[in-house]
Amino acid sequence: MKKLIIILLAAVFAACAGDEDVQSKYSGYTARFNYSPVATCPSLQRACTGMGEFCIIDRPADPQQRIRVRDNHGNAPDWINPTALQSYTSIVLGIGGALIIGLPNLAEMGADVPAVICFDGICPNCYTDNHINKQVSLKDGQATCAACKRIYDLNSQGIVTSGQGGHTLYRYAAGFNGTGVYVSNN
Numbered sequence: 733m734k735k736l737i738i739i740l741l742a743a744v745f746a747a748c749a750g751d752e753d754v755q756s757k758y759s760g761y762t763a764r765f766n767y768s769p770v771a772t773c774p775s776l777q778r779a780c781t782g783m784g785e786f787c788i789i790d791r792p793a794d795p796q797q798r799i800r801v802r803d804n805h806g807n808a809p810d811w812i813n814p815t816a817l818q819s820y821t822s823i824v825l826g827i828g829g830a831l832i833i834g835l836p837n838l839a840e841m842g843a844d845v846p847a848v849i850c851f852d853g854i855c856p857n858c859y860t861d862n863h864i865n866k867q868v869s870l871k872d873g874q875a876t877c878a879a880c881k882r883i884y885d886l887n888s889q890g891i892v893t894s895g896q897g898g899h900t901l902y903r904y905a906a907g908f909n910g911t912g913v914y915v916s917n918n
Contacts, residue, residue: 757903758903758904758905758917759852759902759903759904759917760917761826761827761852761902761904761917762824762826762917763824763825763826763831763850763852763904763915763916763917764822764823764824764915764916764917765789765823765824765825765831765850765913765914765915766822766912766913766914766915766916767812767912767913767914768911768912768913769911769912770908770911770912770913771911773801773810773812774810775787775801775802775803775807775809775810776789776801776810776812776833776913778803779803779833779834779835779848780833780834780835780848780908780913781835781908782835783835783836783837783846784834784835784836784837784873784887785803785804785834785835786803786804786832786833786834786835786870786873786886787801787802787803787804787832787833787834787870788801788802788804788830788831788832788853788870789801789825789830789831789832789833789853790802790825790829790830790831790853790867791823791825791829796813797814798811798812798813798814799811799812799813799814799823799825800812802870803870804834804870804871804872804873804886805871805872806871825853826852826853826854826902826904827852827854827859827865827902828852828853828854828859828865828866828867829853829865829867830852830853830854830867831850831851831852831853831904831915832850832851832852832853832868832870832875832886832901833848833849833850833906833913833915834848834849834886835847835848835849835908836849836886836887836888836889837873837887838887838888840889847907847908848906848907848908848913849889849903849906850903850904850905850906850915851875851884851886851890851901851902851903851904852901852902852903852904853867853868853875854866854867854868854902855867855868855877855879855880855882856898856899856900856901856902857877857880857882857892857896857898857899858877858879858880860898860899861898864879866878866879866880868884868901870886873885873886873887874886874893875890875901877895880895880896881894881895882894882895882896882898883895884900884901886901889903890903904916904917905917
């Protein structure tokens with residue numbers, strides 16, 4: 733009986749350790765963004781349906797309180813007008829006010845096909861090390877921090893690929909159902 737209890741406790745602790753690994757995949761910071769139909773925003777549509785395509789969503793100072801969506805190729809931005817259902821207060825664009833959404837060209841380990849992912853638009857190393865919000869810039873599947881010069885690969889789960897090592901980009905739970913995209917953390 734004593735041996736059975738020890739085995740059961742070991743199994744419970746192993747299961748808990750497994751959950752901790754899954755939990756650490758996503759940031760504990762708050763992010764909320766829902767938009768449908770994505771077909772009305774070309775940059776967001778490409779990011780949700782084109783492998784290796786990403787966009788950055790932010791809300792610059794704008795009297796109409798619109799949301800700006802820029803692709804990773806430097807094209808002119810698209811603008812989203814918040815609706816009554818998607819009010820100004822229900823949108824939380826991560827820590828620094830920007831989200832990166834896209835469809836990586838590599839599937840995540842354990843997955844058969846790539847799925848839409850979302851990262852925070854700030855450099856996690858500048859935020860962790862110096863407590864400053866430094867928004868990254870996008871170009872061709874990479875996010876670059878002008879302050880610390882790190883480059884993050886968006887197609888490889890936001891890992892640092894150039895510059896001093898460090899944290900991967902903060903990630904949020906996201907999905908795309910064919911017409912709408914959602915980001916929801918906390």
